[in-house]
Amino acid sequence: MSINNQTLEQLEYLLSKLSRTFPSDEENRIMTDISFQAKSDTGELNVLDDDDHLLATTVIPDWINNNQENFVDIVTDTLRDFAQSRHVAFEELSILHPYTLILVDDDKETITEIYEVDDESIVIDHEDLMQGLDEDLDAFIDNLLKD
Numbered sequence: 001m002s003i004n005n006q007t008l009e010q011l012e013y014l015l016s017k018l019s020r021t022f023p024s025d026e027e028n029r030i031m032t033d034i035s036f037q038a039k040s041d042t043g044e045l046n047v048l049d050d051d052d053h054l055l056a057t058t059v060i061p062d063w064i065n066n067n068q069e070n071f072v073d074i075v076t077d078t079l080r081d082f083a084q085s086r087h088v089a090f091e092e093l094s095i096l097h098p099y100t101l102i103l104v105d106d107d108k109e110t111i112t113e114i115y116e117v118d119d120e121s122i123v124i125d126h127e128d129l130m131q132g133l134d135e136d137l138d139a140f141i142d143n144l145l146k147d
Contacts (some may be wrong), residue, residue, distance in 0.1 A: 002080070003063065003078055003081055003082060005039065006038045006060075006061055006062070006064055007060050007078065008082070008120045010045070010058040010059065010060050011060075011078075011079075011082045013056075014028060014056045015082075015086060015089055016054065017047070017056035018034070018047065018055060018056060018093060019079055019089065019092075019093065019129035020064055021032075021047055021055050021056075022093040022094045022095055023094060024092040024093070025094040025126060026094075028094060029095055029096040029141055030094065030095060030096060031050075031095075031099075032050040032051075032095055032099065033049075033050055033094045033098075033099050033100045033101070033102060033103070034047060034048070034049065034055075034095070034099065034100075034101045034115065035039065035047070035048040035049070035050075035052075035101075035102050035103075035104045035108065035110075036048075036075075036101065036102070036103050036104070037064075037072075037103075037105070037106070038060075038063060038072075038075040038103070038106070039064060039106075040065070040066045040071045041064075042059065042064060043059045043060050043061055043062070043063040043065075043066070044058075044059055044060075045056060045057065045058055045059070045060050045063070045075075048104070048108070049057075049088060049129075051137045052108055053115075059100050063075070072103070072111060072112075072121035075103060076103055076114060077113055079101070080114050080115060081105065083101055083114055084115070084139075087115075087117075090115070090117055090119055095117075097115075097117055097118055098117060098118040099117050100113050100114075100115070100116045100117075101113070101114040101115040101116075103119075104113060
């Protein structure tokens with residue numbers, strides 16, 4: 001998925017606000033996750049901390065009056081692509097690792113995890129990570145029992 005220039009500019013603006021709120025500081029990291037809340041009627045994208053304090057907000061013009069059924073998928077894909085392309089900037093925020101970028105609804109309930117920052121690895125799509133695990137474990141057990 002490619003992010004258009006206008007959307008990219010707005011997401012860069014949000015990242016710059018986060019960078020000013022959580023400047024790189026190894027010694028004074030805080031514990032929080034970052035929540036994104038998208039509103040399809042206004043195109044507004046809010047960024048919140050764990051205490052639901054508003055950290056930044058912008059308007060994504062492509063999302064204004066977006067009544068498509070797959071609006072959440074569009075937002076999720078856009079934010080995942082952006083987070084992956086700017087992973088170094090997200091890793092440098094003075095937030096205690098691991099932390100997660102999540103998409104929340106109007107009631108601040110988690111819809112999906114967008115991105116996870118960890119000291120050792122970055123997991124982008126948890127659904128793909130666990131896919132096929134049961135089959136792999138069954139095959140492993142079968143091989144052990146054969147011997």
